[in-house]
Amino acid sequence: MAxxxxxxxxxxxxxQTEQQTAQDTEQAEVSVESLQEQLSKLEENLKLEKARTANAVYEAEKTKERLEREADTAKKFALEKFAKELLDSVDNLERAIAANGDEKTALSxxxxLTLKSLLTTLEKFGVVVIDTANGFNADLHQAVGIDPNAKANEIGNVLQKGYTLHGRLLRPAMVMVGA
Incomplete structure (x- = not known):
C-alpha cells in the first residue's frame, strides 16, 4: 500500500508539474503577444511624435522666414517719414531754381548743386522720382485738373513731382491730365 x-x-x-508547465507556457505566449502589441503601439506613438516634431520644425522655419521678411521690410521703409519730410526741401530747391530763371549766378x-546732392542721396536710399512721360497712371499720379492742350489720358502739366521708396508710393505726382 505504501x-x-x-x-x-x-x-x-x-x-501538477505538467499543469504548471502548461500554464507557464501559456503565460509566456501571452507575454510575447502582449509585448508585440505594446511594441506596435510604441512604434505608432513614435511615428506620431516624429510627425509632430517635423511639423513643429516646419512651423518654426516658416515663422523665422516670416520674421526675417518683416524685419527686411521694416528696414527698407524705416526712412519713409524722414524721406517724405525731405521732399519738401527738394520742392523748395526746385522752386528756387525755377524762380531764378535762366540767370546763372553763383547762388543759383x-x-x-545742393538739389543734385540731395537727390543723389535720396536715390542712394531708394527714393526715386515717378515717371510722368508714359501717360497717366492712377496708382502713381494724382490728377488735380484737366489740361486742354494735352491728349486724352496723357499728362499735360506736372504741378508737383511724385516719389517712390523701394517701389512703394511715397508721394503721388500731382498732374494735369488731358481730357
Missing amino acids: TEQNEQTQDLELE EGVE
Whole structure:
C-alpha cells in the first residue's frame, strides 16, 4: 500500500508539474503577444511624435522666414517719414531754381548743386522720382485738373513731382491730365 500511495503521490505531483508547465507556457505566449502589441503601439506613438516634431520644425522655419521678411521690410521703409519730410526741401530747391530763371549766378549754381546732392542721396536710399512721360497712371499720379492742350489720358502739366521708396508710393505726382 505504501508503494501505491507513493505512486499516486508521484502521479499527482507529475500532473501538477505538467499543469504548471502548461500554464507557464501559456503565460509566456501571452507575454510575447502582449509585448508585440505594446511594441506596435510604441512604434505608432513614435511615428506620431516624429510627425509632430517635423511639423513643429516646419512651423518654426516658416515663422523665422516670416520674421526675417518683416524685419527686411521694416528696414527698407524705416526712412519713409524722414524721406517724405525731405521732399519738401527738394520742392523748395526746385522752386528756387525755377524762380531764378535762366540767370546763372553763383547762388543759383549752389542751389542746383545742393538739389543734385540731395537727390543723389535720396536715390542712394531708394527714393526715386515717378515717371510722368508714359501717360497717366492712377496708382502713381494724382490728377488735380484737366489740361486742354494735352491728349486724352496723357499728362499735360506736372504741378508737383511724385516719389517712390523701394517701389512703394511715397508721394503721388500731382498732374494735369488731358481730357
